[in-house]
Amino acid sequence: MLQIRNLWKSFNKNTDNEIDIFKGFNLEIEKNKCTAIIGSNGCGKSTLLNIIGGSIALDQGEILLNGKDISELKEEKRSIHIGRVYQNPSMGVSPSLTILENLSLADKKGEKFTLRKLIKKNKIDKYVELLKELDLGLEDKLNTKVKFLSGGQRQCLSLIMATMKHPDLLLLDEHTAALDPKTSTVIMQKTKELLNKYSITTIMISHNMKDAIEYSDRIIMLDSGIVVLDRPSINVTEEELIQIYREKLVQIVA
Numbered sequence: 001m002l003q004i005r006n007l008w009k010s011f012n013k014n015t016d017n018e019i020d021i022f023k024g025f026n027l028e029i030e031k032n033k034c035t036a037i038i039g040s041n042g043c044g045k046s047t048l049l050n051i052i053g054g055s056i057a058l059d060q061g062e063i064l065l066n067g068k069d070i071s072e073l074k075e076e077k078r079s080i081h082i083g084r085v086y087q088n089p090s091m092g093v094s095p096s097l098t099i100l101e102n103l104s105l106a107d108k109k110g111e112k113f114t115l116r117k118l119i120k121k122n123k124i125d126k127y128v129e130l131l132k133e134l135d136l137g138l139e140d141k142l143n144t145k146v147k148f149l150s151g152g153q154r155q156c157l158s159l160i161m162a163t164m165k166h167p168d169l170l171l172l173d174e175h176t177a178a179l180d181p182k183t184s185t186v187i188m189q190k191t192k193e194l195l196n197k198y199s200i201t202t203i204m205i206s207h208n209m210k211d212a213i214e215y216s217d218r219i220i221m222l223d224s225g226i227v228v229l230d231r232p233s234i235n236v237t238e239e240e241l242i243q244i245y246r247e248k249l250v251q252i253v254a
């Protein structure tokens, strides 16, 4: 379980450009469930994920992962427990390395190793099995550099890399937003299969209301760093969410 307690975060503090994103924000994310976070541009979704993942420091507050306060842990240390897939298919993978090297790196997360001893021959069968499940033929391209893969193939690889060590938490930051609709559906299906298989506690940011409802257990809508909707996904409709967005937009324009 993830608990965020009394989170405060501002950017450009004490300047004319100061933005207060979170002012005493609290949230609990249930174990083994997928929670979708939606909300209009700039409401603080990515900032929240960056704070949880450790790439942005919080000003005040606590982040507890399975009861342990991780708010002071460096990003590399957190990444042993937290997997992440980004919007940009080039992040989360090393494009100039091969598929095999990328998978080996992900497998070594949290361990000390030398590049010369990166690839363990006895692990290759395991990687081939993981790739076969994707059904994209990537198991025949182990020595292909990742920069030669399509965006969708990279996101699939990124997903495998983020989940192969069964992290305590998975952060999906609009991970299908840069893909065409067909590939996006394939990645969402793969995501669902992996989450069901490993029961990983997941936070998924999405601007796609349909996906957010279909693939999550719970929907949270943020607005200016505040939770304005928090419901089981089965009790929310796409029309309802679009209506709330419209009302917010009218408030902003008025």
Ligand SMILES: Nc1ncnc2c1ncn2[C@@H]1O[C@H](COP(=O)(O)OP(=O)(O)OP(=O)(O)O)[C@@H](O)[C@H]1O
Pocket (backbone or CB within 6 Å): 011, 012, 019, 021, 039, 040, 041, 042, 043, 044, 045, 046, 047, 048
């Ligand atoms: N490193 C930063 N320095 C200064 N301002 C930042 C920084 N990161 C985010 N912000 C600002 O904080 C606000 C929230 O940004 P954030 O990226 O969390 O929004 P978001 O809800 O993820 O938006 P989107 O849906 O467009 O991705 C925005 O006004 C953004 O410009």
